Amino acid sequence: MSLVSSTLDMELQFNAALYSRYANAIEANPEDYDALYNWALESADNVSPDSSSPSKDALLEEACKKYDEATRLCPTLHDAYYNWAIAISDRAKMRGRTKEAEELWKQATKNYEKAVQLNWNTPQALNNWGLALQELSAIVPAREKQTIVKTAISKFRAAIQLQFDFHRAIYNLGTVLYGLAEDTSRTGGTVNGNEVSPDELYSQSAIYIAAAHALKPNYSVYTSALKLVRSMVSTHFAQDYLLPLPYLKVGYLTAPPAGNSIVPHSEWRRSQFVLNHEGLQQIHNVEQRRMSRNLSNSGDAVKLNRSMIKVNVPDIVSLSACADLTLPPGAGLCIDTIHGPVFLVADSWDSLDGWLDAIRLVYTIFARGKIEVLAGIITG
Incomplete structure (x- = not known):
């Protein structure tokens, strides 16, 4: 028996056991939203992150349906909205930059928004909301992009304000500002008529990337990003670094x-x-x-x-x-x-x-x- 078929058999056995356990619970109590939520959560968690097969998408879609039903039964179940958004995001990632992916990213942002409305003290949900908006901004028409990017910036900033050492949100804010600087530089414009030059945006980006690296100096992705902003030539500061050294x-x-x-x-x-x-x-x-x-x-x-x-x-x-x-x-x-x-x-x-x-x-x-x-x- 091959390793692939063995893994598939194990997944089928797991899903069969999962189905039997939760189906019996829901049959006994059709209003059991906790059973539906946990069933969806375990089903989504069991999906291999490396897979891009139709079966993965089908499993995620089924999990989404259960999250939908759980939130219908209990509209205040904020964890269900949060994990539902994650499952939708995973489905969107499988579709690249397509119209179908755009619709899924929009659904994901709405569910992150609902999760935050129900429980505002959730920096991870705000961070994920910002990431979903960032992904969406890469698909939508150019005229819509800037508004979505500015909203993503506000979500990352809100996450940091709730948890000052949230290095992932700090880094993500740096990357979205860097992307905005690239777009502004390419078009030769400013942001919404304000005098925000590409160099100013690059400098803002560098502050967050430097801070993320300082908090987690061993993270290779932060180190690489810091090297990138070190190599960028800043015309605003007339130096080979986007920070106004020796200052932050x-x-x-x-x-x-x-x-x-x-x-x-x-x-x-x-x-x-x-x-x-x-x-x-x-x-x-x-x-x-x-x-x-x-x-x-x-x-x-x-x-x-x-x-x-x-x-x-x-x-x-x-x-x-x-x-x-x-x-x-x-x-x-x-x-x-x-x-x-x-x-x-x-x-x-x-x-x-x-x-x-x-x-x-x-x-x-x-x-x-x-x-x-x-x-x-x-x-x-």
Whole structure:
């Protein structure tokens, strides 16, 4: 007997036993949604992941029917919607980039949405929802793609906000931003009329990929992705890396005078800030940044830094968006530290999301004891 026929015989025996066990349970109680759900779950789990045969698709389709019936009997069964979406996704993967696959991916996203609606504290469901949207975006007409990609970005970001060290969602967010950068670069356009250049998107992508690698440095896929963004030439930063080395992020925030946030709005100033593995630092201009680097071990540098806002990573207690009438108009940011709160204002709410994510990721990497890995990425 060949290995293939032996494996097939084992699958048939397993399915026969499964059918007998659950069919008897449902015959005794047709309203037993738990039996239907478990039957579907075990059937789908028994399908070989390497198979692409019609029998695999048929087994998955039968599992989907049972998930459908289980959720009809119990509309709040969020785990059934989640695993139903996984089974639909597996069916979609077997069909490549076809119209049939497009319809299946749409069904999968709807079921992930239902699962999240019933149980919002599910980062894995949000991550899978984002992946399904990413797959769907590769099939739909070009005019629909950007909207779907932006929705996928929001799902990955929501997953990270629920679980800051969710490295798979962090990496997936990096890859979807990288794909958006590629598309934007190819078309020569911007995102929905906003001034988001391909280089800015590439840089955002690199932040998430670097963070995923720092959290899981032994994952080969993260290592390969980091090598890719290292090899990309950034015209925006005029260097051979998509991060603004020796920093993780560089951008603009509106800030009050250092140490005095209770001042009129007219005294707040928009200035440059940099983020690295040590913390967030205000830089008034390029010349002062150069002076700070050159005089890092001198008293002059200490004097210079006293006039600038600096937040060290170990001092951070919490981080949040805020809307407060005491702040200038815009997207408010509150960094609560052991020394008291630091208030800043981002240029836009989209810009604020980027700052929130980047600072949270650095703090999470620090809290997980991986800050030296991140330091190696952005300083070496």
